[in-house]
Amino acid sequence: MSYSRELDIALLAVQRATLLTKSVYSSHSKGTLSKSDSSPVTIGDFGAQALIISSIKHAFPEDEVVGEEDADDLRKDNSLRDLVWDLVQAAKLDDSAAEDKLGGPIKSADDMLQAIDSGRSAGGRKGRIWALDPIDGTKGFLRGGQYAVCLGLLVDGIPTVGVIGCPNLPIDDQAPLDSSVGAQADDKEGKGVLFGAVTGHGATSRPLSKGALAPANAISMKPISDISQATFCESVEAGHSSHGDNAAIASKLGITKPSVRMDSQAKYGSIARGAGDLYLRLPVSKTYEEKIWDHAAGVVIVQEAGGRVTDAWGKPLDFGIGRTLKENKGVVAAPKDVFPTVIEVVKEVLNAKE
Numbered sequence: 001m002s003y004s005r006e007l008d009i010a011l012l013a014v015q016r017a018t019l020l021t022k023s024v025y026s027s028h029s030k031g032t033l034s035k036s037d038s039s040p041v042t043i044g045d046f047g048a049q050a051l052i053i054s055s056i057k058h059a060f061p062e063d064e065v066v067g068e069e070d071a072d073d074l075r076k077d078n079s080l081r082d083l084v085w086d087l088v089q090a091a092k093l094d095d096s097a098a099e100d101k102l103g104g105p106i107k108s109a110d111d112m113l114q115a116i117d118s119g120r121s122a123g124g125r126k127g128r129i130w131a132l133d134p135i136d137g138t139k140g141f142l143r144g145g146q147y148a149v150c151l152g153l154l155v156d157g158i159p160t161v162g163v164i165g166c167p168n169l170p171i172d173d174q175a176p177l178d179s180s181v182g183a184q185a186d187d188k189e190g191k192g193v194l195f196g197a198v199t200g201h202g203a204t205s206r207p208l209s210k211g212a213l214a215p216a217n218a219i220s221m222k223p224i225s226d227i228s229q230a231t232f233c234e235s236v237e238a239g240h241s242s243h244g245d246n247a248a249i250a251s252k253l254g255i256t257k258p259s260v261r262m263d264s265q266a267k268y269g270s271i272a273r274g275a276g277d278l279y280l281r282l283p284v285s286k287t288y289e290e291k292i293w294d295h296a297a298g299v300v301i302v303q304e305a306g307g308r309v310t311d312a313w314g315k316p317l318d319f320g321i322g323r324t325l326k327e328n329k330g331v332v333a334a335p336k337d338v339f340p341t342v343i344e345v346v347k348e349v350l351n352a353k354e
């Protein structure tokens with residue numbers, strides 16, 4: 001199957017949601033709350049989840065969605081709900097054919113809450129399940145760094161369609177990648193990329209637009225003949241990925257360039273288009289379970305661009321067990337031909353710590 005309709009809807013739904021996240025990004029009050037795990041969530045996360053789930057349920061009513069957020073906090077606080085509702089009503093693509101494909105605007109605040117809560121699927125190995133991260137890199141979103149709106153389709157537990165919208169990344173696939181891209185990001189002139197991929201059909205990038213989709217460019221990972229020249233990406237947040245272990249791996253590979261620190265699945269997009277080469281996410285905590293919505297879209301895009309993605313022990317990521325990757329620890333992504341070299345070194349560093 002080519003999943004071309006799924007890709008089209010996912011691209012448009014993510015594109016529409018970025019109109020909302022961009023309006024929150026540039027505003028002083030982001031309506032930030034602290035969740036039970038003490039991680040942040042903003043009115044942008046709730047609004048983007050509502051818009052995307054409503055688009056998916058319109059186009060594919062039978063599909064399930066595993067979404068990061070739920071509407072509990074909005075049901076308890078009417079003023080917060082109203083803030084999100086205002087944002088959701090304002091986020092419209094300026095192309096009526098595209099809006100029609102997404103079912104047009106959400107009809108009421110109650111429908112909005114219901115849409116957000118339709119992301120409560122438990123996940124699993126059977127059928128079609130979308131994994132949605134309405135704002136990935138919320139800490140970057142609040143700090144003024146990179147963030148991404150991410151949507152992946154799992155078919156029988158296998159990531160099959162992936163879309164990532166990155167409002168703050170340079171449009172140009174060839175733009176040099178260093179930590180200035182990860183820090184002090186903005187979404188002004190020349191910024192805003194939409195990545196997309198379907199298993200077996202390649203990966204693309206295109207400028208984010210406000211209406212119909214812009215023409216796509218095929219992307220692929222950069223061939224590397226000398227691994228010591230590689231550029232590696234890692235989280236900005238030291239609590240999400242071990243900077244020390246990542247640095248030890250880079251050093252064993254002979255890499256001397258400093259890492260590119262960047263929030264969100266913008267890392268997957270950046271290596272998929274050959275701006276960077278490796279993505280290292282070595283676990284910090286022994287008990288943390290990676291979430292399926294933090295990786296589903298990025299994995300399809302990197303694989304279709306010529307890469308391989310596994311956990312830090314080289315085990316395939318298992319998206320079919322539920323909302324988390326509980327059988328995996330950490331994540332490593334690299335171009336296929338150098339992947340075996342990279343994963344051997346990752347395992348050496350992990351084994352030395354056991």
Ligand SMILES: Nc1ncnc2c1ncn2[C@@H]1O[C@H](COP(=O)(O)O)[C@@H](OP(=O)(O)O)[C@H]1O
Pocket residue numbers: 039068133135136137138139140234235236237239240241262263264265284285288290291294
């Ligand atoms: N202890 C931890 N280890 C790894 N990832 C974590 C973590 N705590 C939170 N995260 C995840 O890290 C994601 C951001 O990744 P990155 O550091 O690459 O930007 C967060 O996504 P959200 O921002 O969507 O909540 C969150 O799901």
Ligand SMILES: [Mg+2]
Pocket residue numbers: 039040068138
């Ligand atoms: Mg979060």
Ligand SMILES: [Mg+2]
Pocket residue numbers: 133135136137293294
């Ligand atoms: Mg996330």
Ligand SMILES: [Mg+2]
Pocket residue numbers: 045068133134135136137138
């Ligand atoms: Mg998120």
